[in-house]
Amino acid sequence: MLEKFRDTQFYKSIFRGGGVPKSRRQRMMVVLNSVFLHLHPVRLPKHAVKLKFTWCMGGLTFFLFLIETISGILLMFYYRPTIEYAYTDIIDLAEQVPFGIMREIHRWGAHAMVITVWLHMFRVFMTGSYKPPREFNWAVGVILLLLTLLLSFTGYLLPWDQLAIWAITVGSNMARATPFFGYEGPGASLLAIGDINFITMASDARFALIGGRFMGEAALLRFYVLHCIGLPFIIMIFMAIHFWRIRKDGGISTPV
């Protein structure tokens, strides 16, 4: 039955080649002919398919990113980023939506993603895979690590409960101590002409981050936009570079 279906014009039009890939050549063509699979090379060194070598952490990080994207899009249907509605929308989500575990999947997936990124980096370090010619891709990976943390951090504010705003308050208060650009940072008073300070409570790094002098409506909107559009956009560009460079730098690292 399945065999027959694989022989139809319909199946062949979707999967080029058709049939069950049996010969070596056909199996190579599967990878080459698929837009998704051809992120991979066709053939790999044999240690590269062993879990004890790769730990699969990079792949799982990407997979979790996809899960976060999908569950995040679903959450956006129910959530309005205003002080008036944010909290009640989250409560509604838990109480009214049938099978409502999307927020759980999104939150635990985000925690898991932070951990898988760290472990991926740890594996890459322990196998010396940052060494030439992969040093730039290591740097891209560090940027991706930073972006993952920022994505998680911006998302933390959105439920607008006590846990959220105080965690973000602790985090964003650091910004006002930024050297030169925070109003309580060393050197900020040097950026002045005569008595006029350029860096004040209403013009410093913290103000730029939360859009006000206090945690409020503007902070929520800023974090929402960064979380849903801004940071995902940037991280996708860096992910593309990261994956492309893996291939260009010679695939998974091998002993010389």
Place this chain on the structure above:
Amino acid sequence: MEGFKNLINTIASPTILFTATMVLFFFIFPLNDWFDKWNRRLKLHLLWTKKAMIIAALLMAGFFLFGLSDPDFRSIVLKPDNVPISGLIFLVYFFTWLSMHQAYQNDERLENGEKVDEHYDAPNDKALVWPDLVYVEFIALILCSAFLLVWSIGLQAPIEEPANPTESPNPAKAPWYFLGLQEMLVYFDPWMAGVVLPSLIIIGLIAIPYIDRDPGGSGYYSYKNRKLSIALFMFGWLVLWDMLIIVGTFLRGPNWNFFGPFEYWDIHKLEALTNINFSEYIYVKWFNTGMPNNILIREIWGILVLLGYFLILPPLLAKTWMKDLFARLGSFRYSVFIVLILIALTLPIKMYLRWMFNLKYIIAIPEYFFNF
């Protein structure tokens, strides 16, 4: 039982836990040949055998299960957002073991003149992505999804009272992955702990491949030929990052006071501490003259100490203990390397100065928000 809990509470205190870690760490992850010799002599390399892993995993699991019978331990460990950190402890231990296990095995093979486990004859020893890799990935995806589903059904995402900017919780904690930074706030001002040090962590990580350029040890697990780089990375990752997160999450309670894992988070716990600046030590305690008015004169001693630390120590090390490293890296790479390491070391140094002398700042210029 109570005696055991009290014992754990005592040894979990940062002074004891951190000192024990500092003393043991480079014997477990040898920094150079000398430490490596002692690593073998003390039989610490047996930590990376399968038997040791099973024993350690059972001990850790046993400790957690035992701890869950205690209400104070339970209330902090089972807080929904803290669950991933318990997971992190086990995962970090397991993967540290897995990488070190393979590294020591490969070291042994290399010593016997054999090829490493990852060795392959290009281009003969190749596997096809379809099906060999694709099915591994497929199984990983399914397991990951199943795990996430079970976790999501079993544990509800936390939601507390609606946000109230006028009522701050005590303690107010950052998200768990930033708690290492928040823990640093005990010893540094926000401009260091929250801005400069995190930036330097990112810069330092990016700098790794440009400093450690030895092409050996790429593409397989190994330790012997990469002692210095692995030991330093492990110190940063396990001690200065993971351990501070664990301390910040589990052992810091109201007013950021320290609490043992079996201790009740008493909001009235008092830790009377009067921290003293370096300049106050000099002018008030030693010279007995009182603080001078001129900021520069007041803080000159701290500035001299720091200048010495960052400008005199590096060339001194380059001439003595790090002679080989200096020759290998060249002056520019060496300077970047040593400055990053010295900055990282200011954290443990400040910890000990605080614990031993109640020292607050080495340089204290609150007039310009410049405290170090």
